[in-house]
C-alpha cells in the first residue's frame with residue numbers, strides 16, 4: 001500500500017478557477033488560430049479572444065498558469081502566443097518583460113503590469 005503521507009494533495013482546487021472562465025461557452029476557434037492563419041485575420045481573431053478575456057473574473061489565474069506552463073498555442077489570460085513568447089524571451093534574456101495591461105481585475109500578482117503613469 002502506498003504511503004499516504006507522501007502522496008500529492010488534491011489538485012482539483014488548483015484548477016477550479018477554470019470553471020469560472022468567461023470563455024467557458026465561447027467557441028475554441030476564437031482562442032486558437034487555424035493552421036496558416038496570418039495577418040489581419042489573425043489579429044482580428046486574437047482581439048476578439050482578448051475582449052472575452054477582458055471580462056473574465058479569472059484572467060490573472062489563467063495568465064499565470066499559461067505563463068508558468070509555457071502554453072504554446074492560443075490566447076490565454078488576455079495574451080496571445082506571440083505575447084507570451086515575447087515575455088519568455090525577455091525573462092530568458094534577463095530583461096523586464098512587458099505584459100498586456102489587465103483592466104478586468106485589480107492587480108494582485110507579480111505577473112501584472114504596473115499602473116500606467
Ligand code: SF4
Pocket residue numbers: 018020021022023024052053054056057058059060062063075076077078
Ligand atoms: S482569461 Fe481568457 S482564456 Fe483565460 S479563462 Fe478567462 S476568458 Fe478563458
